[in-house]
Amino acid sequence: MKIKNIEGGVAAPEGYYAAGVRAGIKYKDKYDLAIIMSKVKAKAAAVYTRNLVKAHPLLLNMQHLTDGEAQAIVVNSGNANACMGEPGEKAALEMAVQTAKELGLKTEDILVASTGVIGQPMPMEKIIPGIAKAAASVQELLQTEPDRETKAGTAHEAALAIMTTDLVPKEKAYELECAEGTVKLGIIAKGSGMIHPNMGTMLCFITTDGAFDSEVLGKLLKEAVDKSFNMVTVDGDTSTNDMVLLLANGRSGIRPQGEELRQFREMLDHACVAMAKAIARDGEGATKLIEVQVNGAGTVKDAGQIVKSVCSSSLVKTAIYGQDANWGRILCAAGYSGAVFDPEGTSIYLNGLQVAQDGRAIPFSEDEALELLKNQEIVIRIDLKDGQENAVGWGCDLTHKYVDINADYRT
Template structure:
């Protein structure tokens, strides 16, 4: 794969073909099999050789898992993280006081292994809810951290997966203050994905120096147009978070909202987040297609986001797409129950290049052309509400027979 360049005004964001979470200077990552899962890698870590300014966003599910509570405590103590540990297979959610104690113990062991303060250590878990962490296996995984053969970013990408079918990684490069700056990331997510804070795990690194408050505000803003705009099945999980670590190793002047290149950095971060979000949607459990829903002509961007979420979240639409059925009536229905200001006489809908509704009325269209578009790996639905300048894009997938098969036997 060759480098790709995206233009941001007069400046450029370069997508690195082999980029990953360890691309930014000063970061390493790795993973091992510690025994939680039968054979797959199930314990991973990311390490910065200096403390990194850190921002996070977290699941809105009221049953927040123990690792989230511990990580939020670590970040709030000084907004600096140097080591991150992640296990898959067991979520350590709904595990009471013992689960919280195990999360603190996992953090403590990780801090000792990396020789950093406990408050500079973040943890995350993903997998089965209601089961205690097998602490002897967690300790075994941590004990393997110093083995150099385990320090490969693709091993980290594999170790954080659950029902995912592929690793998800990206990195971009920009130039700020005459210095090349990298932003890299890795994510997991396949099921229990709904646009209400990511519902997945995503970890992003950068060697840029960034002011803590500005980084936090940027992440929250970008999350609303990336991770919060994906859905697979309408379920919001208990463990999910997005973390961004900025260690400043690139040597740029401190980035903040008043810096002349702030918009360039923010766009680079947005490209990474959007790419990871789309990969999660594409890898939905049993999915065969990535679906993109574009809404424009809304009264506001917020209204456009709500309409696009209603469309992408509809199981009837998702099954129609799986069957390549150009059933635009299901799209109209979803728009109608989105609880947004919509004039039915102004709405137009296209399936890819095929216009099927024009200003609220059906139009004759080529069924074969519409079916051909719906048979593609990438399906697009475009809706013009005709009432304003608000716009938004959401991503999801089709709903297949395999989704039921996978989730009917998740525990077994």
């Protein structure tokens, strides 16, 4: 295997720097504003929420990425900057303008992201000083060329800064051995609630020092997102702010081709799946990660529809929370998914224990099922007899704590 885990998060690839600061946007002592910067202009690609209602930073980024290039990302937590009309548009643009000014870059090469509560004015009196502080940290990194440990530390602070209700930061880094050297990839993400396929509130920022054309980069990102973030759900709500951004600055001097391009795609897919699973595992109030596997479907679309339906089912999620092997809820969710399949050819397994065959009940040990459902990771396998296509997706259980968190999230 030529792909291996490394340290450093989003700043692990050559020519990237990241910093997170406490700007006091919503909470005094929380990291809440971050900047990620490439030393040189990078090719860039993005995937945005499919929600018709889009936050102001996303609309700005669509303009800034018309040339397929960018050099820095500024992101805040604590306020979504969504549904604010002209003031929201101005706030997103001002974040880009101020970041460009502090870093000596062009405004159109700055991408903006925000996450938090919808429909509240952006506290620019806190955000602008925060941008200055984060930019100063990035400038110091650029000038001193610190060791990997220092860069990894400031990148970790950036991962902390993008969190909202997340309980843990989400960051990874990898490298791919190529014939002419190594290509590195770094990734950070946030997401815990308002998570649903079609980019569910989640943000993800990916950096690589590989060299790619914008068109190829966009294709790679879309394929990776379809296998990962579009196959994860926490609560069925597709956010206004969801976005994945990918920068490729070419600093490695390597342009993956042929088998090396295939392996880079594998590395990108793996990184995105790791983040998707981390988001599901960290779902608001969650105690269990649920993985749904559908095998033997007639089409990929059918397999994916069943996965998403089962992952999204409140009744399935509460059964898993209650450690109840209620397989009927699983088959029911598959049935209303819109997928074409034969219920009478369907078998269901919970962490390897078969609980249904050919769409019917079979004898199984309730005690064994209870013990298996006590695990923190639950695999629901649904075997069909309709074809050769498969799909996998992730979700979490639905607990009392989820209601508590979201009942007073705004206040």
